Every structure is written in structure tokens, then in C-alpha cells.
Amino acid sequence: MINPISAQLLMPLQRDGNLLNLFGALESVAPELRHLCSVFARPSGMICDGLHIHLNSGSQRAARKPQVLSLSLLKLDDQRLMAVLSDVSEQVRRERQLRQNDAWLNALLTSITDYALVGLDSDGRVSEWNTTIERVTGHAESVVGRPYSVFYPDDATTPEQLRDRLREADQNGWSLKEGPSVRADGSQFWSSAMISPLPDRDPDTGAEAGANGLPDDGPAYCMVVRDISDKRDAIEKRHKAVFCDHLTGVGNRRAFFEAAELELNRNRRAPRPTALILLDADHFKRVNDRHGHPAGDAVLRHLGQLLTATFRQVDVVARVGGEEFAVLLPSSTLEGAAIVAERLRQLVAARPIVVDGVPIELTISAGIAASDGEQLQLDVLMKRADRALYAAKEQGRNRIACWTPPPSAHPDNPPPTRDV
Numbered sequence: 014m015i016n017p018i019s020a021q022l023l024m025p026l027q028r029d030g031n032l033l034n035l036f037g038a039l040e041s042v043a044p045e046l047r048h049l050c051s052v053f054a055r056p057s058g059m060i061c062d063g064l065h066i067h068l069n070s071g072s073q074r075a076a077r078k079p080q081v082l083s084l085s086l087l088k089l090d091d092q093r094l095m096a097v098l099s100d101v102s103e104q105v106r107r108e109r110q111l112r113q114n115d116a117w118l119n120a121l122l123t124s125i126t127d128y129a130l131v132g133l134d135s136d137g138r139v140s141e142w143n144t145t146i147e148r149v150t151g152h153a154e155s156v157v158g159r160p161y162s163v164f165y166p167d168d169a170t171t172p173e174q175l176r177d178r179l180r181e182a183d184q185n186g187w188s189l190k191e192g193p194s195v196r197a198d199g200s201q202f203w204s205s206a207m208i209s210p211l212p213d214r215d216p217d218t219g220a221e222a223g224a225n226g227l228p229d230d231g232p233a234y235c236m237v238v239r240d241i242s243d244k245r246d247a248i249e250k251r252h253k254a255v256f257c258d259h260l261t262g263v264g265n266r267r268a269f270f271e272a273a274e275l276e277l278n279r280n281r282r283a284p285r286p287t288a289l290i291l292l293d294a295d296h297f298k299r300v301n302d303r304h305g306h307p308a309g310d311a312v313l314r315h316l317g318q319l320l321t322a323t324f325r326q327v328d329v330v331a332r333v334g335g336e337e338f339a340v341l342l343p344s345s346t347l348e349g350a351a352i353v354a355e356r357l358r359q360l361v362a363a364r365p366i367v368v369d370g371v372p373i374e375l376t377i378s379a380g381i382a383a384s385d386g387e388q389l390q391l392d393v394l395m396k397r398a399d400r401a402l403y404a405a406k407e408q409g410r411n412r413i414a415c416w417t418p419p420p421s422a423h424p425d426n427p428p429p430t431r432d433v
């Protein structure tokens with residue numbers, strides 16, 4: 014007995030239409046079948062399970078589209094056999110393609126010397142290790158499972174920004190970032206890191222589709238890390254020309270407003286707290302009047318250095334006015350920003366700044382505002398921090414004030430700031 018589907022599969026092998034004997038029909042492509050049955054000694058049982066029979070022969074075997082049948086043979090008793098035939102050509106073709114992709118990737122991995130090719134899972138954790146990762150970053154296999162922040166200095170990025178990059182890669186097809194990176198031994202280098210989503214991912218789960226269409230555990234993103242330390246000078250020079258304040262070396266107004274707009278835009282997509290500190294040197298006119306304008310400049314330069322040393326690399330420090338600085342702190346709350354600002358205030362007040370051997374006393378005041386994940390425009394945040402700064406000055410200077418929402422609009426209520 015033979016069913017129509019099996020007959021259809023066997024027909025191309027037996028052009029005279031004689032399908033009465035399975036072994037005869039398959040003689041040319043699976044001559045071992047008769048032998049398999051004759052050596053099967055048990056009275057019943059599975060003789061072969063999913064045996065692949067390649068129908069392409071000779072040079073055709075290497076054809077891109079294999080024709081493969083799967084055969085399972087069950088011995089029912091001494092007189093009867095049952096055969097199950099199915100066409101597995103597509104499955105075999107996919108498996109072959111996957112093996113080919115693996116071979117390609119391996120060839121790439123062994124011949125590339127100045128790139129690290131890092132596979133990331135859908136949460137941004139390193140999913141596989143290879144020698145290129147060790148060559149560029151020094152990380153051993155134990156890096157597998159760690160978030161890709163492991164390649165960046167601790168304070169150079171936030172978990173939210175790392176997630177932003179994966180989202181950006183999903184939306185645009187890639188996300189590129191140049192900046193400081195860190196090796197396993199703690200030494201820093203300048204890197205260019207491109208993240209791209211790998212194809213065939215299930216958009217809902219982020220998981221990659223396997224050969225059978227089901228998700229598997231393969232990487233969801235590919236991250237290519239290049240050591241571009243030799244280009245760092247040229248990149249920084251270009252960056253400085255556009256984004257640096259010529260006097261203090263911190264960011265200029267453009268750097269601040271561009272970075273702040275970008276961060277608040279990202280907040281709109283993935284809410285997280287963001288804090289803003291406006292900082293102003295107290296009675297700076299007196300510094301200029303007593304010590305001269307060049308000494309005033311030196312004091313501002315010194316203040317810029319203190320700010321850079323106090324805040325994280327991920328914070329955006331900029332001079333936004335004559336003796337006024339602004340700091341944007343991604344993923345920071347009002348309280349967190351106030352602690353750092355207070356530390357800076359104490360540092361400045363504790364020791365005079367020495368210019369050409371002359372000690373110059375200086376204090377600073379700061380106003381802080383924060384968005385707690387709510388969608389705030391930058392000008393609103395700026396206005397709030399400015400009101401808090403004004404309050405700090407009004408209350409005697411050399412202090413930090415935070416903007417807090419007024420309890421109600423009643424005129425008898427206290428002003429919407431609090432001292433730290």
C-alpha cells in the first residue's frame with residue numbers, strides 16, 4: 014500500500030511508474046536499505062528514523078537547492094514494514110545555509126585584527142566570546158553574560174543611554190558612538206563602536222528566528238568595536254573647535270544645548286530622571302576689580318577644571334555665560350545632583366584659588382531643577398534652575414538651592430525653592 018503523497022515523492026525516481034517495491038524505487042539513491050532490514054534481528058521496532066536520502070546525484074549534490082527525503086522504517090512484524098517518507102529539502106537547505114554563515118563568520122573572525130566583533134543579546138549582554146574581543150579589549154571568555162557597558166568607563170555612560178543605543182539601532186539600522194573605552198586591565202582607549210541589529214529577529218520578543226522559524230538564543234545585535242586611539246587627536250581637535258569654550262576648556266553653549274535637547278528627547282521615549290545645575294561664581298565683579306581681568310580668567314579656568322573633576326564623564330559641563338556654568342546630569346535625581354553640587358560648593362569655598370602666587374577667595378551658588386521622568390521642555394528646566402539660583406543668591410550666596418513645585422498657587426505660600 015502506498016499513499017498519494019509518498020507516491021508523488023517517489024515518482025521522479027521510478028519513471029516507469031512501478032512503485033510496488035519501496036527498495037526497488039529507492040535502489041539508485043539508497044541501496045543500503047535492503048541491507049539495513051536484513052540485519053535488523055528484532056521481531057519488530059524502528060529500523061531507521063529520519064534517514065536522509067539525497068536525490069541529487071554526482072555534481073548535482075553540490076547544487077544550492079538540495080532535494081532530500083527523510084525516511085523512517087518501522088518493522089511491524091516478520092511480514093510487514095511501515096515506511097514514512099517526507100520531503101525535508103527546505104530544512105536541509107536552511108541548515109546548510111546556517112553552516113555556511115558560521116563558516117563565513119569564522120573566516121572573518123580569524124582574519125580581522127583591529128576590530129572586536131561582539132554578539133549582544135536583546136538586553137545588550139555579551140552573548141558570545143571570540144579572539145577578536147580579547148585582542149582589542151583584553152576580555153576573556155568570562156565577559157559572556159555581562160552588559161556591554163563593560164567596554165566603557167564607569168562614569169562615561171548610563172544604563173539608560175546603553176538601552177537608548179539598542180533602540181536607536183533597531184529604529185535606524187545602526188548606532189555609532191566614538192569616545193573613551195576601557196580594556197579588561199582598566200587602561201583606556203578611544204573607540205568607535207557600531208551596533209546593528211541582526212536580521213530575522215522577532216520584532217516582538219527581540220529573539221532571533223532559528224532554522225525552524227522558532228526563536229533561538231543567538232545574538233540579537235552585532236557590535237563592532239574599533240580601537241581608533243590614533244585618530245583621537247584629530248577627532249578631539251575637530252570636536253573642540255565646535256563644542257569647547259575657548260577660555261575654560263569645558264563645553265560651550267552649543268555643546269550644552271545640543272546635548273540637553275538630545276537627552277530630553279530620549280527621555281520622551283524612555284522616561285528617566287534628568288537634573289540640571291546652574292552654577293554662578295559669587296561677586297565675580299569684585300574678583301576682576303581687585304585682581305584684574307586676566308586673574309579673573311584664571312579663576313574661571315580653575316573653576317572649569319574643578320567642575321570637570323567633580324562630575325561624571327557622562328554629565329555635560331558647559332560655560333553658558335560669563336561666570337555662569339551649566340551641568341546636565343542624565344539619569345540623576347534632584348537629590349543626587351544636590352549632593353554633588355554641595356560637594357563642589359564646599360571644595361571651592363574651602364581653599365582660595367592661587368593665581369600667580371596670590372590667593373583669591375571664591376564661593377559659588379547653584380540652582381538645581383530636575384525632571385522626574387515627566388516630559389519637560391529644556392527652557393522650562395532652565396527657568397526652574399534659574400529661579401533656584403536666584404533664590405540661592407538672594408539667601409546670601411555660597412549655597413545650593415533646589416527648585417520644588419509650589420504646594421499651591423496661593424500667594425501666602427513660601428517660594429518654590431529649598432535650601433540644601
Ligand SMILES: Nc1nc2c(ncn2[C@@H]2O[C@H](COP(=O)(O)OP(=O)(O)OP(=O)(O)O)[C@@H](O)[C@H]2O)c(=O)[nH]1
Binds near residue numbers: 308335
Ligand atoms: N575675567 C572675566 N570676567 C568675566 C568674564 N565674563 C564675565 N565676567 C565678569 O563677571 C562679572 C559678573 O558680574 P555680575 O553679573 O555683577 O555678577 P557678580 O559680581 O558675580 O555678582 P553675583 O553673581 O550677584 O554674585 C562682570 O564683572 C563681568 O565682567 C570672563 O570671561 N572673564
